Amino acid sequence: MRTRTHPREILLGAQAAANLLPVCDHYSGVEVRMRKSLELQQQMLQEFGACVFDVTLDCEDGAAVGQEKAHAQLVASLLKASPDGCRVAARVHAVDHAAFEEDIAIIAGEAGHKLSHIMLPKVESVDDILQAVRALERASAAHVPVHALIESPAAVEQAFEIAAHPRVQSLSFGLMDYVSAHAGAIPSVAMGVQGQFAHPLVVRAKLEIAAACHAHGKVPSHCVVTEFQNTEALQAAATKANRELGYTRMWSIHPSQIRPILAAFAPAVQEVQEANDILLAAAQEDWAPISYHGVLHDRASYRYYWQLLERAQRTGMPLPEQARQWLDRSAV
Template structure:
């Protein structure tokens, strides 16, 4: 039996703070029928997995119809407030320099702040944009809502570390298509494809810069969309590259069929989960002192990795070994 005096997250993450943990999939929809279907699917998968395995971000920007912005913002607030208990619902508002930005914040944050897991701010260029968003949020509500930001230009990539350092920022996403377009034809259209976005040096460099900035400040790097939504194999391959090669711990979905491939790609293998559980339960018995496991020395530096692996398994709805389930009962 593992000891219950000290929870692994407390003993293992306090020393370095640890990166924040979010569901590995962030699903976007902006048309009413799709928003409602997304929330219904989220509720169904919560029942299936026993936890909320993906966020639903209700879109007021590029994924939403143009016109009647106030009515759409009111609908987003209504849907967020009506989501089932335990659901993670967010909203993407307009950019800070857009005429409807403050209106979005006033309506959505002003009426649904307690139900929002975060607010996504698109087209962030600098720390000043984050400060504007924070000010708008404070005007709209007295509640604290984490900010997620979308970096979509080469100038913004240069500011990634400053943006990630701001306490209100929880996650940074990479906007692939706008990033490519911002180069005036210097990057070919092929760099926006599932395969090409992992081959063009300037795109890969931007992705790595954002991931590095996030990890430097304990924030969550979220990988961009894959537009070939009818090709789940390509999507899963991209998700695996983002997770295993570029350091991303989260990814966008723009179609319901992309959610499960993202979950699979970001899930640790079953044998990895089993090994992590064995190492951590053995370490807990020794009060987290160094142990010999299979002829290999482990201490809190490696325990931290294995704990984060178990957290990711839990976030992706995997069945955890019985001996560690109590650690996640209220985690």
């Protein structure tokens, strides 16, 4: 092979920044479930040799009223005990909640070195991001990325500006709050696994968030499927979110949802092999255009196939030898 430059460097350039998050973000807020989630993450880290899902420890819905400080302290202690190689985040209270500042001071202040990111709920505008960034800086955690949860019609209209902020790494869609914010104008069926892909206002919001993320090199994260016992419906929803709506990440609210999400976001085995073969042929020509099975390929398609290989790695798929070597080098 004559190329002297790694394919990630030569193909992606500035696009290489933010898109290497795991495809699944798993939420838990009750202590026993948080501990079990962290144990499962370690088990799957051993199984796959990579961290294939994030664990987000939840203060917003996890903390009992009046126990917000104690819950934040619990989250900080779990973060500090998490082993290297795992990705653990925290969802704090919204910036207008009385517990927000204390959440950040305790969690980011005590365990900022272990935080993969902070999830900020109820984001309405970039002003909320700025407030969170200042709080992280006061906690000496200026390095911690911010993920923003978009949950209202007004926030959807600000999605592009929010996604443009350099500290924002990902936008998530909050389906149930979004539906509730319409004062009954959207029926409750739109909160379910079928209705959320059918109602025009919900689909529009999902597309706006995905488009905002892709415009600014950020990661769009799809909302929950509350029918957690129906794994077939969950996998169908995840596949639709990925293949039709442009989402590259999805929330899980039950351990049984993690593997179906990984499977839905993973490319097909034949796609991985084709990507490997096309990129190997391209590298042998120093990334000049090639003909592969009678089809022209150049750097635009090379970029697509490289990102496909990265997605395969993030979902724990077995990789052809050359792809594995390339991806191992890109992680160094």
